[in-house]
Amino acid sequence: MTFVSLTFLVFIAVLYPTYRVLPHRWQNHLLLAGSLVFYGWWDWRFLILLIFTSTLDWWVGLKLDASSNEPLRKRWLVMSMTANLGVLGFFKYFNFFAGSCASLFSLFGMHASWTTLHIILPIGISFYTFQSMSYTIDVYRRQLPACKPYLDFLTFVSFFPQLVAGPINRAVDLVPQVQRPRVVTSDTFTRGMFLILLGLFKKITVSDGVAVSVDAIYHRSHGVSGPDVVTATWLFWAQIYGDFAGYSDIARGLAKIMGFDLMTNFRQPFFATDPSDFWQRWHISLSSWLRDYLYIPLGGNRGGPRSTYQNLMTTMLLGGLWHGAAWNYVLWGFYQGLILCAHRMWVGLRIGLGGIPLLVRRAGVALQIFLFFQVVSYGWLLFRARSFGQIADYTRALAHPFGPVTVPSPSLSALAGLGALALYEGAQLLSGGDARFYRRWPAPARGVLYATLTVLLFMGLSNPPSQFIYFQF
């Protein structure tokens, strides 16, 4: 079930009041049962995989914790990693690689009869696999004691608000929250409810609202002008942000009203000034995961420029592939790696700006934001395109900036939603990026903010609904 369904409304209406009246232990049992129902609602067979990998990681965690024999501990860790990545690789990438190899052979006139299985991609497998892997790695590194109660561990992995699309929380943050009694204050409750409202607004009003216009261009095979590509890609920026940040907000809000604190996944990515800044604002839970568990272990920036660029490219290529089993995601990852490397080179060359007046410096930052926005937008073109042919066609179209705009206009609710989102993000930026900036407003002003979001949400409810984009990852 998804957060934006009537089924989920019933689910949470039953689960939440019960949760609030139960003692801590029983709360955990209820959360576990609820999470399994939530996940099994898609397909009960997915549960088998979830329980299998979780059980394995829990058991390996105990072994890692109990042992002081380092070679043996390493073997336990390798076993856990192999199992997790093996399951992920099989279910997510088998058909992709088999198909790609068959295509490659056919280029040379060889017809390989690869077996392509009809493998169903278990929803959210990339998210919970990474979350579970972080646990074993942290226990291996002795940054976290093993979680001994099995049910607590299962609750940590399957915690329904973040199970299928993140944020990918670290065991070191979430396991202790599962194990200790939680407190829901009036403050956390209202903040959680606001996050849920904000998330629903982002998803339903903004993302679903612009989806029709984006699809109209990206589903077209010809007759697309340069301005069409630019407009549709800008709108896709808004769509994917509304979709994913909306999901993360709802997840964090749901967790908060139950006394949990999940990590922030987005910090106003539209205002990023460079690639490094972008990855500190976009899908933070994944980028920090890749940094801590891939980039730094690879050597990070400790081995000189050449090695740093190699590590950056490896990390971003794998980050791209994490998103989906398709070559355009790999290309997107390559592009992200490339701009990160280019930025790193540029930073090395950059001259100091100390003597430049503040106003000019600010104008420069605004220009930088605008220009970098276009750089990220091109990345979204790679991400959204349906084929390499389309990428080539649309890239060529960008060379002709004057042409007719045939993108269907988004609905009134979407346009109003985009405007409201821009105002909200702008206000947050002016407050120094503080996500709780509105909490300092007087109660009547907050009331107006909540009411406005509610009206916009109601307006957006008639947008054609679309599945959360990140569910496929």
Added chain:
Amino acid sequence: MTTPAAHRPRHHDALFTALACVCALAVLDVAIGLIARMPGDARKPPSALAMYFDFGSSLEGKLRRLAGPADSLAAPVAHAGWLDPATWPPPQPVPAGKRSIAVYGQSFTYAIMDTLAAHDTSVVLRPLGGPSAPPSHLYALWRVDRRRTHADICVFGLLASSVRGMASATAATWEFESPYPYTYPHWRLAGDSLSAAWPSVTSLAALRATLADPARLAAWEHELAREDDGYEPLLFRGGLSDRSVLVRLLRRAWAQRQMRERLARLHGAAGFASGAEAMRVLPVMLADFARGVRADAGVPVVLLLQDQGYDDHLVRVLGPALRAAGVPFVSTDAIAPASVAANFMPDGHFIGPVNRRLAAVVDSLLGSGPAGH
């Protein structure tokens, strides 16, 4: 002395904020209602903003507004599409040497046939139909019309996006957001032929009288509940709820959901569902239309109008049956594929050049005899 906000107990602050939110919602509801108010006179076109916030008004409320207190005060669209011949324009005499063409359709069909008539002065058109008219409405029109007049050629414009109206008895229910009040029978398959449940409301005057009489309104609702797949009490009944913008927005969302679910049962990305009632009724309906026109010494022509989202779905389902019955037809997908956005205007209609190409094909068909294009 007042307590500073920072020192006020947290739960008081939350309650105060909730109260402020409720008050702000009420103010926004009233303010939007005032700014986006529908004009009192149904004959005047509403602003785009007023229409947007009126999409979710109840059907009853919208029908009352469209019908107005008298025919002279009704919205122009309220006069269209009724099956009552008394409301139709009188048949024009056809000058000698000219061919009369009865056109049963909607805006798509009219645009093609008007283009044809503009270039071919040997034809005289007699258009009958309604906005978004579904096949069941056009079939009923033809059956009533053939008793009154003769036409040398009868054109049946079958619009793909209107097929969903076949499960209804009025274009008000399945076009919830911008309803058309006219009614028509719900045709069902009875063995090899069709049976009709004719509506009790067949004219604008009858609709106005029904809306004014609670007992008749209840009876009509009962009839709709039986015959109209798109009828739903939550969407039909109005009253005080129509005064609230927020309720209207929620009702619109619910209506959209219902319409999506109904459409999904009939049509998907792969085409029309072969098991749907409309798909079983349509071949029989078109065969009967062709037989009847020929029995009246006329030439039947069917236009399969596949608008955006429908690719070649109509011709795939109906083409074989039409060819087998020797019914001349034109399918738009061969001339203007629905997947090519450039073939369509922003409002979804075909662009002028496409209408000209289609008109030329229809014209050549009228001269060349039965064939499918």
